[in-house]
Amino acid sequence: MSIASLFRIWLVTSLLLLLWQSYGGGLPHDQSASFYIGYFGTPFFFGFLIALVAFLVFKYFQIRK
Numbered sequence: 001m002s003i004a005s006l007f008r009i010w011l012v013t014s015l016l017l018l019l020w021q022s023y024g025g026g027l028p029h030d031q032s033a034s035f036y037i038g039y040f041g042t043p044f045f046f047g048f049l050i051a052l053v054a055f056l057v058f059k060y061f062q063i064r065k
Contacts, residue, residue, distance in 0.1 A: 006055045014047030 021043055028039065 006051050009054050010044075010047050010051035013050045014044045017043035017047055 018040070021039075028035070031039075
């Protein structure tokens with residue numbers, strides 16, 4: 001597994017989380033700038049964590065021939 005596949009997993013996971021978050025209740029209104037940074041940054045952070053775990057699992061637990 002390469003860094004390119006890590007990036008692809010991160011991007012897909014982040015976009016899915018962002019879409020699910022926005023689909024549930026729409027975008028919030030009249031909030032501070034720090035709220036929006038956290039609101040839009042959280043899916044990318046969790047996407048990174050999921051991609052990192054997937055990268056490590058695929059790297060260290062792959063079947064060796």
